[in-house]
Each structure stands twice: as structure tokens, then as C-alpha cells.
Amino acid sequence: MDILLNLSIKKPALMKIKNLLILSLAFLAACKSSVPLETEPITIKGKFANNFYLGTALSLKQINELDSIQSALIAREFNAYTAENVMKSMHIHPSKDTFNFAASDRLFDLAKKNNAVVHGHNLLWHSQLSKFFEEIKDSTEMVAALTNHIYTIAGRYKGRTLSWDVVNEAVEGDGSLRKSVFLEVMGAGYLPIVFKLAAAVDPKADLYYNDYSMTVPVKKAGVIEMVKNIQAAGAKIDGIGMQGHWHLDSPTIEEIETSILAYSALGLKVAITELDIDVLPRPKNVEGADISQKAEIDILNNPYTAGLPESLVAAQTQRYKDIFELFLKHQDKISRVTFWGVNDGDSWKNNFPAKSRTNYPLLFDRNNKPKLAYDAILSLKD
Ligand code: XIL
Numbered sequence: 001m002d003i004l005l006n007l008s009i010k011k012p013a014l015m016k017i018k019n020l021l022i023l024s025l026a027f028l029a030a031c032k033s034s035v036p037l038e039t040e041p042i043t044i045k046g047k048f049a050n051n052f053y054l055g056t057a058l059s060l061k062q063i064n065e066l067d068s069i070q071s072a073l074i075a076r077e078f079n080a081y082t083a084e085n086v087m088k089s090m091h092i093h094p095s096k097d098t099f100n101f102a103a104s105d106r107l108f109d110l111a112k113k114n115n116a117v118v119h120g121h122n123l124l125w126h127s128q129l130s131k132f133f134e135e136i137k138d139s140t141e142m143v144a145a146l147t148n149h150i151y152t153i154a155g156r157y158k159g160r161t162l163s164w165d166v167v168n169e170a171v172e173g174d175g176s177l178r179k180s181v182f183l184e185v186m187g188a189g190y191l192p193i194v195f196k197l198a199a200a201v202d203p204k205a206d207l208y209y210n211d212y213s214m215t216v217p218v219k220k221a222g223v224i225e226m227v228k229n230i231q232a233a234g235a236k237i238d239g240i241g242m243q244g245h246w247h248l249d250s251p252t253i254e255e256i257e258t259s260i261l262a263y264s265a266l267g268l269k270v271a272i273t274e275l276d277i278d279v280l281p282r283p284k285n286v287e288g289a290d291i292s293q294k295a296e297i298d299i300l301n302n303p304y305t306a307g308l309p310e311s312l313v314a315a316q317t318q319r320y321k322d323i324f325e326l327f328l329k330h331q332d333k334i335s336r337v338t339f340w341g342v343n344d345g346d347s348w349k350n351n352f353p354a355k356s357r358t359n360y361p362l363l364f365d366r367n368n369k370p371k372l373a374y375d376a377i378l379s380l381k382d
Pocket of ligand 1: 289
């Protein structure tokens with residue numbers, strides 16, 4: 001049975017075949033003995049196996065399997081892994097001629113052991129960017145550096161990577177292209193070039209553009225225009241990653257739905273890439289998930305250090321339920337839903353946008369116990 005389960009998670013479509021096989025085996029087993037059948041424990045990855053991959057981001061500590069209880073939970077509940085940090089350029093390619101694959105190799109090994117897929121995050125991003133890219137002033141030199149970067153990293157994991165965030169966060173809040181070093185040195189032409197490089201090195205991996213605030217109309221319009229330009233330049237782009245760094249009240253379900261439909265209308269898959277539901281007050285002047293933004297910590301924006309009030313637990317439970325209902329409704333368009341972290345204690349949202357707060361954004365509590373939100377999405381009807 002395990003072998004079948006393991007095989008099946010490679011592609012949700014195969015789950016249907018698996019289910020048939022399991023039913024047949026169960027039937028045969030039932031014929032042989034009158035002992036009641038043991039049912040497989042229900043998990044979120046099992047629950048959504050016919051719908052989309054169910055993923056999580058993994059920290060270095062989790063990749064290194066330092067906590068055996070959490071390691072078991074990760075293996076049991078998730079079938080797609082994203083490195084929370086270790087594959088960003090400052091870690092994996094810290095200087096021009098140095099690559100550091102120790103942690104990412106372990107991530108791929110862990111995924112293999114657990115029969116999970118790996119989503120690569122990311123090949124190009126202005127944040128957590130290796131310093132040497134910032135120093136490049138010449139476009140020929142930049143193309144050479146990007147070619148080396150993408151060929152070496154995507155090449156190492158070729159055939160083992162489900163998909164890549166080829167470009168992360170290249171559009172500003174007003175819909176214009178972000179003034180990154182890549183735009184400054186190469187102009188907008190850098191975008192199709194990096195997608196072409198990624199497609200050349202690993203033609204089978206799905207190639208994504210990933211960003212936050214993807215439901216805000218002006219940003220959405222900018223992303224759509226950028227994607228159309230990438231497509232018009234003849235580059236392969238397969239999907240849009242909507243970072244789901246969302247709140248209890250925003251974006252609305254309707255805004256999320258309209259956006260899924262708009263990105264899908266470009267002929268692309270849609271992945272919800274970094275899901276967490278922030279329950280804390282929003283400090284002023286901080287929108288989206290621009291990691292360079294910082295808010296002052298004060299008592300007013302860190303009110304739940306002793307636990308989350310029941311009313312907010314209920315609100316978050318309902319919010320997760322509504323969101324997953326929407327995902328199921330559009331499962332034909334959605335390739336993957338990935339949580340940005342495993343348990344509330346791990347979440348980057350304890351430190352963003354203000355440092356050292358107590359947030360509760362995920363499905364598992366600080367003791368790795370499933371929350372009511374977990375039960376709520378497990379009990380959804382397909
Ligand atoms: C965050 C990580 O979770 C933090 O540990 C790190 O300090 C900063 O980056 N958008 C992204 C992610 O694409 O890579 C970011 O991850 C969160 C925002």
C-alpha cells in the first residue's frame with residue numbers, strides 16, 4: 001500500500017489510478033479476512049491529492065531534520081517542498097565563483113525520501129541577492145553571470161525539479177517594472193532572457209513568475225502586461241505564483257477568484273505559493289510582503305502573546321475554509337498550494353513586518369498540533 005501511495009504523489013492525476021488500485025486491494029483484502037479494514041489516516045496532502053500539490057516551505061533546520069516530530073509531520077502532511085531561504089542567491093551562489101549546494105542537495109534528498117516534489121525558489125530576485133550581482137554594470141557581463149547562475153543551479157537539479165520561480169517580485173506596487181539591478185543594467189529584456197535560459201537548461205520544469213499583492217488591480221495589470229511581453233518575446237512561461245501572504249479580511253475571496261481567473265486566462269497554471277493568514281493588527285504603511293519594509297514593534301501591534309482569542313481562531317478557521325473552497329472550485333487551474341512554513345512558531349510572520357511578535361498564521365500550532373483550520377479544510381467537500 002505504501003508503495004502505491006508513494007508512487008502516486010508524483011502527479012495528482014495518478015491519484016485516481018491509485019485510488020482504484022487501493023479500492024481493489026481493499027476489496028481483495030476484505031474477501032480474505034473478516035477483520036475490519038484499517039483506514040489510511042487522512043492528511044491534507046491525501047485530502048487534496050486529486051486536486052493539487054499541497055506544499056510547505058522548509059527552513060534549514062527542517063531540511064536538516066533536527067526535530068523528529070516535525071520531520072514526521074512534514075513527511076505525512078505535505079507532498080511539495082520549497083526552500084524557505086537556502087536556494088536564494090545569497091545562500092546558494094554567495095560569490096561569483098562559489099556555489100553552496102550542501103543544503104539544497106539535502107532538500108532534494110529529503111524530498112526523494114518522502115516522495116515529495118521540489119519547487120525551486122528562486123532563480124532571480126532583487127532581495128536576498130548575492131552581492132556580486134549588484135556590482136555588475138555591464139549588460140554582457142550580466143548576461144554571462146545570469147547564464148552561469150541559472151545553468152549551474154537549474155542544471156544541477158535538472159529532471160528533479162517540478163517547477164522554478166524563475167523570477168520573483170519584478171513588478172512594483174504601481175504596476176511598473178521594479179528598478180532592480182537587472183532592469184538597470186539590461187532593461188526589460190532581462191525577463192525573457194532568464195526564462196529562455198531556464199527553459200534551455202531544464203525544458204521539463206514548469207517555469208513561474210512569483211509575486212505578492214497579486215490581487216491588487218494595478219499590480220495585476222502590470223504583471224499581466226509583463227507576462228504578455230515575455231510570451232511575445234518567444235520565451236516559455238508556464239505559471240503564475242500568487243504569494244498568499246494574506247490577512248483575515250483581505251484580499252476578499254472575490255478578489256482572489258478574479259485574479260486566479262485573470263492569470264489562468266493567459267494560458268498559465270496558477271500556484272498559491274506562500275500561503276499564511278496573518279491575524280495581527282497591520283502596522284501602518286506596510287502593504288504586501290516587501291521584505292525590505294520594517295515596522296516598529298509596539299504593544300498595540302503585538303496583542304496576543306498569551307494566545308489567540310477564540311473569536312479570532314474562529315475567524316481564521318472560516319477564512320481558511322473559504323479560501324480552500326475557492327481553490328477546490330478552481331482546481332482545474334491550480335497546480336499547487338504551498339504554505340509558507342509548517343507551524344505558527346516557524347513562521348516568518350512572527351518577524352515581518354514588525355520583529356518579535358506572536359503570530360498564528362499557519363495550520364499547525366507551536367506544538368505541531370493541527371488547528372481548527374486544519375480540521376475545517378479536511379472536512380471540505382470535493
Ligand atoms: C522570507 C523568509 O520566510 C524569511 O525567513 C526571510 O528572512 C525573508 O524571506 N516573499 C518571498 C519569500 O518570495 O522568499 C520570503 O521569504 C517572503 C516574501
